[in-house]
Amino acid sequence: MQRGWKAAAMAVVLAGAGAASAHEFTCDKRVQVKGEGQGTPGVAPRVTKFPATLRFHYKLRNVHPKGESVADLVEDPLLARYGFGTPFPTPMAVGVGDSRDATFELKLDTPEACQALAASDGRVDDSFDSALRVKWALGETQCAARVTCCEPFVDCELTCPPDDPGCVETPSPVAPGPSRNAGFFKVHEQALQQCLAGGGLDLGVARVESLEQALGLLWASPGLDRNGGVRTETDARRFELAREALVSTCNERLFGASEKRGRALDEALRTLRGASEEGALERLVRELGRHNDAGLGKPLPGGFDAGRATPAHAAGIATDPLEPGRP
Structure with a gap:
């Protein structure tokens, strides 16, 4: 009798499981x-x-x-x-x-x-x-x-709505001119030196006035300070943005100004020289980096000599550009 009850109970359980899975x-x-x-x-x-x-x-x-x-x-x-x-x-x-x-x-x-x-x-x-x-x-x-x-x-x-006569539409996008990224400038000392001939740069986290300092910003690890300590995430983002701002400045000085890249660079420099939120830093690093990459496939202006790539020498003369008291 008990065995029959168990069998009936099991049948109910199995039937319930089958019904539940029937979806x-x-x-x-x-x-x-x-x-x-x-x-x-x-x-x-x-x-x-x-x-x-x-x-x-x-x-x-x-x-x-x-x-x-x-x-x-x-x-x-x-x-x-x-x-x-x-x-x-x-x-x-x-x-x-x-x-x-x-x-x-x-x-x-x-x-x-x-x-x-x-x-x-x-x-x-x-x-x-x-x-x-x-x-x-x-x-x-x-x-x-x-x-x-x-x-x-x-x-x-x-685009402007038809009922807004005061609206001004933006012009169609213009193809980007030539540009180079951080990987190019960190190994082409001659090109970087020509960029710095236009004057020193206040990049918020560092004042860059020499070839050695510029190379230091390009070769250093954003996540580690001069003593090998770990930077905060915000300080690391500020360092990355300073690097992209240096590259963007060189692109403008050497290969011609770009209104779109220039607007992003102006915002980046304002952010680096003042208080900044993590979200804004991430956005600007991404945006300015894309501007710097946008013209990688374009030939450099005629007559411009970037010099040969010298990675070992460039890394060897790079010096820490960060000023005391800055992150």
Whole structure:
């Protein structure tokens, strides 16, 4: 009698487990920049014109072959701050072979708004990944979509609404001129010396007036001070920004001024010479570094002689440029 009771109880447990597992979903998420067509399949849409409207489309499909599936949780955490963290009400039952769709539109007025959204996913880059998470009784799935923001002062375009006669549209982006990065200047002493002929540089964390000091800034480790101690994260970011500012200054002095790079450099120098927040430092390091890399493939101006690369000698004469009392 007892054995029969145990067998019946086990049958109930197994039947319950089977019913609980009889749920299965797949999800699909796509993002479209309105007015830009359907885009290229498999390529993240890029936002370059502002104001811009992003259209998020979700599809949740029951793929269980025999029974309905019940979603207990459906969330998109990145969009919660914009009022769309829960695209579907839950619990939500979806019949065999059926699906549910939802859409959400988000307006971005400026490139800065797009960059703020890009930073909200926790990575320091110009893209953001918005992930939809779906949970049911014994399972979970996710689907994500990526959007890339334009780079301020490089390929962002502000368009004017028809009802604003005072608005002035930004001109079309201009192809960058020649430029070189820190890796070039740290081994080309002759080019770096020609840059310094234009005068010394106050870079906030250091005053650079000699070839040896400039090489010290280019060869030193941003994370370690002159005594081998570990710098704070903020001080390391300030050091990295000073290095990019040195390189950007040399690009302008040697290869011609760039309005876009110049605006970024001015902001970087103001930031280095005053108080600065970690987020601003990271953004400027990334932005100025991209300006310095933008013209790597362009030939240097005719008649300019960078000299030969001398990495061993350059590293050997590099001296610490940091002034006492500076981080």
